[in-house]
Amino acid sequence: MGTDGNVRVRFAPSPTGALHIGGAHTALFNWLWARHTGGSFILRIEDTDRERSTAEYERTIMDGMRWLGLDWDEGPDKGGNHGPYRQSERMDGYRNASELLIESGRAYRDGEAIIFRVPEGEKILLDDAIYGEINVASEKASMNQDGSIKDIVLIKSDGMPTYNFAVVVDDHFMDITCVIRGEDHIANTPKQILIYRALGWEPPQFAHLPMILGGDKKKLSKRHGATSVFEYNDMGYLPDAVFNFLALLGWTPGGDVEIFDRELAARSFELSKVTKKPAVFDMDKLNYVNQEHLKAMSPEARRNAVEPFWRELGLHPEKHPEKFIEDALTLMGGRGKTTRELAEYSDYFIDFEPVKSRYDASEITPPHREVLRKFFCAIYDRFGDRDWEPARLEEFARDWCEKNNASLKEIAMPMRLALSGRKVSPGVFEMASLMGGEECKIRLSNYQFI
RNA sequence: GGUCCCAUCGUCCAGCGGUCCAGGACACCGCCCUUUCAAGGCGGCGACACGGGUUCGAACCCCGUUGGGACCGCCA
Numbered sequence: 001m002g003t004d005g006n007v008r009v010r011f012a013p014s015p016t017g018a019l020h021i022g023g024a025h026t027a028l029f030n031w032l033w034a035r036h037t038g039g040s041f042i043l044r045i046e047d048t049d050r051e052r053s054t055a056e057y058e059r060t061i062m063d064g065m066r067w068l069g070l071d072w073d074e075g076p077d078k079g080g081n082h083g084p085y086r087q088s089e090r091m092d093g094y095r096n097a098s099e100l101l102i103e104s105g106r107a108y109r110d111g112e113a114i115i116f117r118v119p120e121g122e123k124i125l126l127d128d129a130i131y132g133e134i135n136v137a138s139e140k141a142s143m144n145q146d147g148s149i150k151d152i153v154l155i156k157s158d159g160m161p162t163y164n165f166a167v168v169v170d171d172h173f174m175d176i177t178c179v180i181r182g183e184d185h186i187a188n189t190p191k192q193i194l195i196y197r198a199l200g201w202e203p204p205q206f207a208h209l210p211m212i213l214g215g216d217k218k219k220l221s222k223r224h225g226a227t228s229v230f231e232y233n234d235m236g237y238l239p240d241a242v243f244n245f246l247a248l249l250g251w252t253p254g255g256d257v258e259i260f261d262r263e264l265a266a267r268s269f270e271l272s273k274v275t276k277k278p279a280v281f282d283m284d285k286l287n288y289v290n291q292e293h294l295k296a297m298s299p300e301a302r303r304n305a306v307e308p309f310w311r312e313l314g315l316h317p318e319k320h321p322e323k324f325i326e327d328a329l330t331l332m333g334g335r336g337k338t339t340r341e342l343a344e345y346s347d348y349f350i351d352f353e354p355v356k357s358r359y360d361a362s363e364i365t366p367p368h369r370e371v372l373r374k375f376f377c378a379i380y381d382r383f384g385d386r387d388w389e390p391a392r393l394e395e396f397a398r399d400w401c402e403k404n405n406a407s408l409k410e411i412a413m414p415m416r417l418a419l420s421g422r423k424v425s426p427g428v429f430e431m432a433s434l435m436g437g438e439e440c441k442i443r444l445s446n447y448q449f450i
Numbered sequence: 451g452g453u454c455c456c457a458u459c460g461u462c463c464a465g466c467g468g469u470c471c472a473g474g475a476c477a478c479c480g481c482c483c484u485u486u487c488a489a490g491g492c493g494g495c496g497a498c499a500c501g502g503g504u505u506c507g508a509a510c511c512c513c514g515u516u517g518g519g520a521c522c523g524c525c526a
Contacts, residue, residue, distance in 0.1 A: 014526050049525055113524060131455070140453060145522065147452055156524035163526045187454060187521040210456085210519095217518070245462095248475095252463050256474050275463075278519060282461050285476045295489080334489035345488095397485085412485035424487040 007039025008177045011065075011072070012167070014046040015057035018228035019064030021220055021281065022182060022212050025246050029209055029274070030180045031070045032247065035266035039177070043075030044170060045086045048160045053088075064229045067239050068246075069262055082174040087166050090173075094161035097169050097199060098154050106198040107154055114155040116165070116195060118142050124190045129178070129207035129271045131186065141190035152191055164188055168195045171204055180207045180271070183278070184219075207271050210250045211278040220281055236340025238297075238305060241290040248289070249279040259292045287337040294342065295334060299326035309343030315350040325349070327434055331426045348420040349435070352443055355421030361447040364414060369448065375400060375411050376450040385437035393429040418447045 011027040013019065019027070034041035043062070047053035062077065074080025084090050098114045101107035107116045122138035144150045154165040161169070171179060186208045196203040214224035221227070232242050244260060253260055253268040294302065303317075303325050310317045317325050328349040329342065336342035347354045364372070378400055383393070401408050416428045419440060425431060432440050444450045 012526090016526075046526060052525080110524095115524090134454070136454075143452070143522065145452070150522085153524045158524075160524085162524065167526090182520090183455075184520055185526095188526095190454090208455090213519080215461090219520080248462065250463090252474095254464080256464080258463085258475055277456060279463090280461060282476070285462060288476055291489090332488090335487070394485085408485050410485095416486065422486090426487085428485065 006177060007034060007037040008042060008175050009034050009039065009180055010042035010044050010171070010174065010176050011070075012044040012046050012170070012181075013061050014049060014052075015054055015061060016049060016052040017057055018230065019061045020227040021229065021246070023061075024064065024068060024229050024242075025212055025249060026180065026182055026209060027065055027070050028068065028243065028246050029250075031072075032266055032269040033178065033180060033207075033271055034073070035262075036269040040073040041071075042080070042082070042174060042176070043072040043085065044174070045076055046163070046166065047086055047088045048163070048166055050088075050158065050160065060228075060230075067229060067233060068243050069239055087161070087170060090166075090170065091159070091161075093169050093173060094155065094166060098161075098165070101154065101198055104198070112155075112157040112159065113153055116152040116154050116198070118149050118151050118191075118194065120149065122194070122197075124193050126186075126189050126193065126206060128186070128189075129205055130210075130274045131183075131208055131276055134186070134189075136190040138190070138194060141194055152195070154195075164191050165195060168192050168199070168201075172196070172199070172201050176204050178205045178207060178271075180209065183208045183211050207274070210275055212249055213278050213280045215280060215282075217278075217280065224281070234340075236309060236338030236342070237286065237290050238293050238339065241286070241293040244293065245286045245289045248285075249281070250275045259289065259296070291334065291337045294336070294339070299330055302326070302329050305339045306343045306346075309340045310347065310350055313343065313347060313354075315347060315354070317350050320350065324434070331430055331434060333426060335424075335426070345422070345424075348422070348425075352439075352446075355419070355443065356446065357421075359417050359421040359447075361414070361418065361449075364447075368410070368414070371404070371406055372411060372414055372449045374404070375406070376444055380437070380441070380450070383437065385441065388433040388437050388440075390427070390429045390433045393433060394427075397429065414447075414449065415444070418443050418449055 009030045011030045013023050031041050033039070045058055058076070065072070074082060074085065076085040098107060101116060102109065102114065107114050118138060118141060120139045124136045124138055124141060126134040126136065128134060139149050142150045142152050152164060153162045155161055189206055193203050212220045214220050229242065233239070240261065243262060247265050248258065251269070251274050252258070253264060297305070303322060306329060307317050328346055332342060332346050336345050379393070379396060382396055397411065398408060401411065412428050413423070415432070416425050417423065419428065419431055419435065441450065
C-alpha cells in the first residue's frame with residue numbers, strides 16, 4: 001500500500017450541515033494520504049437523505065474545505081472520470097446492483113424496499129490500516145437489540161439507497177482504493193464487506209480514524225461550542241493553524257515537530273502512524289498553535305488576516321499606509337492568540353477614538369500631571385515632531401527621569417494609557433515612534449499631558 | 451443489554467523487549483528579562499489503570515479485571 005501511485009481516497013460528507021470539526025479531520029487525513037502518495041482526493045456528496053440534504057450545505061462544505069486548504073481532484077463541481085459525484089445522480093447504479101443481488105438470491109423485495117439477506121456462519125476479517133485485524137462473525141454484523149440477525153436494507157421504500165449500500169456501490173465504481181473515515185463507521189464495515197462479497201467485488205482497504213472528543217471525553221457536538229470550521233474563522237483562527245492542530249489529533253510528523261505547514265504534513269504523513277486512541281479537542285493547544293502561526297506569518301499575510309476584525313470593530317485600517325499597519329502588527333509581537341484578539345488589542349494604532357472612549361486620565365493627580373507636562377515639553381523641545389527613534393526616545397526619558405527625580409514607570413504608564421487607552425501594550429517608545437510625534441501630540445494633548 | 455474498539459503526565463503526542471526510576475508540546479507553578487503585558491530563556495509539578503502470565507529482561511507480547519468510547523434507523 002501507499003507507493004503504488006494509484007491511491008484513490010475520498011471524503012464523502014452528507015450535505016445536512018456545515019463542515020464540522022470531525023468531518024474536517026476526516027477530510028484532512030484523506031487529503032494528507034492522497035497528497036503523500038501522489039494519489040487522488042475525491043469529494044463525493046452523499047445526498048440520499050432527501051429530507052435533510054440541501055445545495056446550500058453542499059456549498060458550505062466545499063467552502064469549508066477550501067478554507068482549510070483541502071483541494072480535491074474530482075468532485076461534483078469539477079467532474080472527473082469516475083462520476084457522478086453525487087449519490088442522488090447514481091440511482092441506476094444502485095438499482096442495477098440491487099437487482100443483481102435479487103437475481104443471485106442474496107436480496108429480496110419487501111414492498112418498494114430491497115433487503116439484503118445477511119448470511120450466517122461466514123467469517124469477516126477486516127484488516128484495518130490503523131486498527132489492525134478485526135474479526136466479526138457475519139451473523140453479528142447486523143443484529144437487532146435482542147441479538148437476532150437483522151437483514152440490511154439496501155433500497156429504501158422511497159427508492160433511495162441506504163448509506164451502507166450506496167457507499168459500497170460508489171466506492172466500487174469510483175475505484176476507491178482506500179476508505180479513510182471516522183471510527184464510528186467501524187461497526188458498519190462488516191456489513192459493507194458482506195455486500196462487496198455478495199456482489200463479487202473486491203473491497204478497498206479500510207482505515208478508521210480515532211474520534212475527536214470534547215473536554216468531557218464525549219464525541220464532539222454542538223454543546224462543545226464551535227462545530228463548523230467557519231466558526232473558527234470568525235473567532236480569529238487561521239486556516240493554517242486549524243489544519244496544523246487537526247493534523248496533530250491522531251498523528252505527528254515526528255522528531256518533536258509540532259508546528260508545520262501542509263507541505264511538510266503531506267510529505268511525512270503515514271497512515272500506519274495514526275493513533276487509535278480518541279483525542280480530546282483542546283482549545284489551549286489550538287490557541288498555542290494559532291499563535292505560533294500568527295508569529296510565523298509574513299507581515300502582509302498577517303495584515304490581511306487582521307483587517308477584517310478591525311472593520312468589524314468599526315475601524316478603518318485602509319486610511320493608513322500598509323507599511324504602517326504591518327509594522328504595528330509586528331510590534332504587537334506575541335500579543336494575542338487569535339487574529340480577533342490581535343485586532344482588538346491593537347485598535348489604537350488604527351484610530352484614537354477607541355482610546356478616548358476607554359481612558360479619561362482621571363487617576364492622574366495634579367502633581368503627577370505637572371511632572372508629565374514637564375517631561376513631554378522637554379521631549380518635544382528635544383525631538384520636535386520628527387525623528388522619533390525608539391532607542392533615543394528611551395535614552396532621553398531615562399536620562400530625564402534621573403535628572404528630575406522621577407521614575408520611568410511614572411511617565412511610561414500614563415504615556416501608554418494616553419496613546420493606547422490600555423495598561424498593556426508593546427513598549428511605549430516603540431509605539432510612540434511608530435505613531436509619530438504629531439499623532440502622539442494629539443493624544444497627549446487630549447489628556448492635557450502637554 | 452448486545453457487538454466492536456481503545457487504554458503512557460490534566461490534554462495532545464514519542465516509545466514499537468533491554469539505551470525508560472519513561473521523552474517532547476500545551477496548560478499550570480516558580481525564576482530571569484522588563485516602562486506594562488505578551489513573547490523569549492531557565493527550572494518545577496506531572497503518567498506507563500490494575501492483576502496474572504511469557505521472558506534473563508515488559509510501557510512495549512498474551513490473558514483477565516477495571517475504566518472509557520463507538521455502533522446497534524428504510525440517518526449518514
